[in-house]
Amino acid sequence: MLTVGLTQYLVLAAFLFCCGLFVMTTKRNAVGILIGVELVLNAACLNLVAFSRYRVGTIDGQIATLFIIVLAAAEAAVAIAIFVNYYRTLATIDVDKGDELRG
Amino acid sequence: MGSILRKVALPIFLIGVAAIMGIAWAPALLCGTVDSMRDDLGTWYKWDLRGERPTLTVGNIRQYLEGSIEGQFAPAAHVRFGHSTAVAFAYVLWPLQFRITRDVLAVVGVVGFVSLFAMFAIWWERKVAARMQSRLGPMRVGGWHGWAQSLADGLKLLQKEDIFIEGADRPLFRMAAYVAFVPALGLFIALPFSAAWIARDLDVGLIFIFAMFGVGVLGVLIAGWASNNKWSMFGAMREACQMISYEIPLGFALLVPIMTVGTLRLTTIGDLQSGGFQTWLAFRNPFLLAAALLFFIAALASCKRAPFDLPEAESELVAGFHTEYSGFRWALFFFAEYAEMFAAGALAAILFFGAWHSPLPAAWGESWRHGPLWQQALHGVVFSGPLWLIGKGIFFVYVQMWLRWTLPRIRLDQVMYACVQVMLPLAMLVLLANTFWEWLVPSRSVLGMAANAVCTAVGAVAVLAIIGISIYGFVNRRRLVGTLVVKHLPGA
Amino acid sequence: MSTIELLLVTGVLLPLASFVLLAFVGSKLGKPASGWVAVLAMAASCVLAAVALMQWQGLDAAGRAAARSAPVLWATLGGMPIKFGVNLDSLTLIMFFMVTFVSTWIFVFSVGYMAGHSDEIDGVSKFHRFFTYLSLFGFSMLLLVIADSLLLLFIAWELVGVCSYLLIGYYFHKKSASDAGIKAFVTNRVGDFGFIIGLGMVVLFLGDLSLAGAAERFHHEFTAGGPLFSRTFCGLSLATWMGMLLFCGAIGKSAQFPLHVWLPDAMEGPTPVSALIHAATMVAAGVYLTARIFVLLTPEAQQFVAIIGCITLTLAALVAIVQTDIKKVLAYSTISQLGYMMLAMGVGAWIAALFHLLAHAFFKALMFLGSGQVIEGCHHEQDIRKMGGLIRKMPVTGLTFLVGVLAIAGAGIPALWMPNHMKLGLGGYFSKDEILAVAWHRVYGENHGENEVAAGAEIQNPKSKIENATVGTPPPEPRPLSPLLFWIPVLMAYVTPFYMMRCWWLTFMGKPRDRHVHEHAHESPLMYVPLVVLALGTFVSSYYLFRPLVAAAAPHPFLTASYDGAAAEAAEAHATMISHGAHAALATRVGLAFVVGFVLAWLIYRKGLAVGEKLAAALKPVYTVLVHKFYFDELYGLVLIGGTMALNAVSYAFDKFVVDGLVNLAAFVTERLSWFSGMIVDQGVVDGAVNGVGRGTWSLGGLVRSPQVGRIRNYILFAATGVAVVVVWIAFV
């Protein structure tokens, strides 16, 4: 019998987290890595909200998620700016090409 | 073919108009009827522990309609249905009490409304454009003022070949049209046509609609990217930066009425403005009026309408992001655009211009609201109902068209300048000023009432001026249109 | 927070605000405006400091205690609270005022000076950058002054170090300037290394980084005979080591003996920087630090301080005699004077040291600005051999410079015959006199038993305090110091006027030796106004204004009998000294030293360079050693650079043979293994799978061999692997 509870949400979040982790570790495109980070953050948010609903009963988890969303946006903005610079310097977005210390 | 079309077209048109009316208004009425029956029954049977209304059986409804159960329900007192009528009616009403039925109805209604509205709006836009340029516009298809033009265009589009450009990213190319269309449709979930006629009355309805505006951009971006076309790409990039920029003043402008009413629930915001023309939020104080203006301009940019139609600037980018699209997908983009235009207009109406209420105070029609069915129906037309909202929405769409054919397109840097250096500071200023106004000036104080009066007067003058100009234009339409045109076209 | 504290904190934050403003919009403000922003902020700070000082003067002891509010808890580290607050006492206020006042006028001078000096780099004027750094420096220095915790003090300490580095290397396109900046920074690191270890000892043994708290714990440790005193290392108690290590910071920052080499090179920076940072304020921070940790110094540590100071002042004074660069002369005289201050600290003349610091700040800033004016006027000519006769072209500069020379030489009239103990003289006269008096007292005082008038009553006070505080343990008797610690400074007190007069005479008097330089010489009002103000300041910053304030802040150390009481008495009873033979001899010997020095300089250099050159030829070996600054740079170059190179060679060899060998071996083994397994599997399974496994194993080998190739993804992968192992362990094992 299918039910919905905390465990189901957590398993889903774990799956999203693992996908994000995989994306982060294998994609060579810098933006791809950023996408992986977003997936991981989403998994964390889902966890927080699920706990907030099913375990704690307060909205602290929601507030934390709110902050994560805002900070993720900030992080993406800076990351994109860095990628634009990176692309300008190396004419590629492949992060493997950026293993030199000299600009 | 043509003659057949000519014969079936008028009935289709009439059915369409009736459908709009019906979709917008009749189901709301019926659902309301069922709800009050359930409330009534609840007083008999006690609501269950979770506080939910009891489910009606067909028999219950029939008994109600026949008048054999005495309750507060109005028709029992005024109209008694015959047995067979009551049974038939009961079978119609019974499914309406379930949420799933209402959801299905809502989806069908919204899709139907958006498609019909888009067709109507395209036709009307062409007429407006023509009038602006001393032409007549579509005059032939369907007879009266070429009313079936859009229908014919739609048929043509459906038959067109679905072209894929070589080198295009096919799945994305296909998906883009839907990504653009679905949010435009989705925002109608939270858009109330009236207090009762809303698919989901979200407590965050306003932000939901705002979010849907934002998500729609992705469709355009992807369309531009997947087309493998430089011009499409430019269009998409322009769209992206324009949308992201204008969302900020748009958001600030939205915050102004929110500050005043203190809720994000659109039905609550709408019901606060039921006290007649002078209680409409835009006329409450000068800053709200300014916010309404700012909102309208920012929404114009968000709908990528002229003078902000850079993503599809035909003189520069062929057709912008939808250059490579044809057939039905192309039509989806237009459906999305007109749906967003209507949503922007409706949102302006809900937030600032009295929502689904007529300029008459709703209190005057209070007795009709609880009267027999025909009184309720009349109340919906005269005092407050979905038709008013649709009317207001169409009015604002009309203003958008009007601006499109009046103003020239501005450059991208001018667009960004206008946003970042003009709109944004202004919006912030208005927000701040409104905060202080609401804090320091109670609405019952002399200053508050005076501001309300002045703003109401300005609004009234504006409305009267628009109506006056329209009447003048209609009366003198022959003079305004070139004589050559009049002579040579039918239906003139 | 009391009003005075509020004033001070605002005063600290104003330069910071100016820094932030200039850092962001400095280039927009452009050439003069950005400078005036910095001046305005600093001037406002100065006004606030003056107001605070006046309020402070109006308070009685109880009011002063009440004005000091509790520090704010910043963090708790391992149970140790880190608190930051304002160290409100007379010394803080007077230092604050001095720093802001001197800075303000040097900033004003800089606006004029840098207008002609700030080069454009890449088409962008660096003018605003200079004032950005200056503002940051002002903030850091003021923070250092008001810091009530060793940690906060250390933060400010490092900040002023950074500013110093930035400003020395201001002309960073000039190799010598950027080298000098690096040298200053690295040399300071050596000192700070000791400082950090000292801080660690404070944390370890005292467990409190606030100045007052540390002093209290120190006292407690002493009375309880804690490990700090019971344990020894190399024959010295840990307490002594702690004091000496903390003093290491001061050695670096104040350019004391082993680490003095950076300061002359720091003259590569713009002259206002030399005036402000490398003469008036930052280098004095070392003395200030010593003053603040004075209560943590054991007698042995104090002796160490005194010896370092004595060596420094001697070396620097001797080298200064032969310098020909006007700024270098001033730099060495600065080192020498800092040595005097350290000596004073070491012999226990706390008040005299700080008094000398304050007086020195004024007259040294004045002289540096004067030299800046000369350099600016002579088109960047710094060699005094090419100058001469400039007094006619730059009268204001010449005269104000002379005021500075008189002050540093300790010029004054021992007007012992005047009624009411009237004393005439500039600040330097009193301070130097007092230092020497205390040193004399420490060396001969007890032995000769002549302290009945000078020290009699006062000296009993601290002693009785010690007796009250130390239950059971007898107070350590201050040991008599070596007579050298008195006689060498006295001798150098004769050398100081000599080289200063030599410098002044060669620059301003005599006949012009370089017509080209002489013709262009001029002075500009924006630059000489600060000179006049500072010259007035030199007059005013005398005995009567500053000394009581400094004296009011003097600490009561537990271990060392402070001889300030004696010194105070000695100075105040200056007139009565005449009745005592030794004191009278001291007064005349030292007090009139400047006359001897001046006359000697005049005799040698009145006709130009000829006599001096003859003397140099006659004393060639001595002259060579002095010109080469005792070969310190060469020595350090040999030891440090050679040592580093040797170390490099060793580590390179280790890296090449041992590390690489291991890594290569691992890679080799892994590769073999992968090949081997590939071969075995190959016989049973399809080729593609084999290759896949082989390649996978090989890249595993690659991972083992090079885990640090700069691929962040791989780092994430490592981290993820670790997490996965932990999670799997928890889940299944």
Next chain:
Amino acid sequence: MSGEVLAFYLLAALAAGSALGCVIATNIVRMAMCLLGTLGAVALLYFLLSANFLAVIQLVVYAGGTLILIVFGIMVTSRTYGEKLKPRTSEALIGTIVVLALFAGLVAILLRAPWTPVAPTEPSNSVAQIGQELLGTYLVPFELASVLLLAVMIGAAYLAQPAKKE
């Protein structure tokens, strides 16, 4: 099976499927589109968890802002159309093993965890509640976040400005 259960499994399938799409896709734009799917599904899951405000904020900020930014970044930085940077086989192999192990471990832990069942709480008015918490308990993080955003704004503008001509 109630509507909530059905909705949850549909949305979970959408979220998981999109996430998997992110993993499989080699084209970066498609990855972004898959991310859109996940973000949308997660937003709808928030609705299911009665975190309405969070759901719409997720849509506004993530789907409407961050994702557009990402797509924008892709467009600016990918010169060759459909450029494919395939992951290295070895990395993919190790990554798969690690991630699968991690997932298996996590699921095993989650399924065995003895969550004491707590009745789900329905916030009365989540928006007002969140607002009051934000400006009350969480005021300092809130203000810090705003300062951070300002810093990010300046930093991003600085980083992305065109290089000065020599």
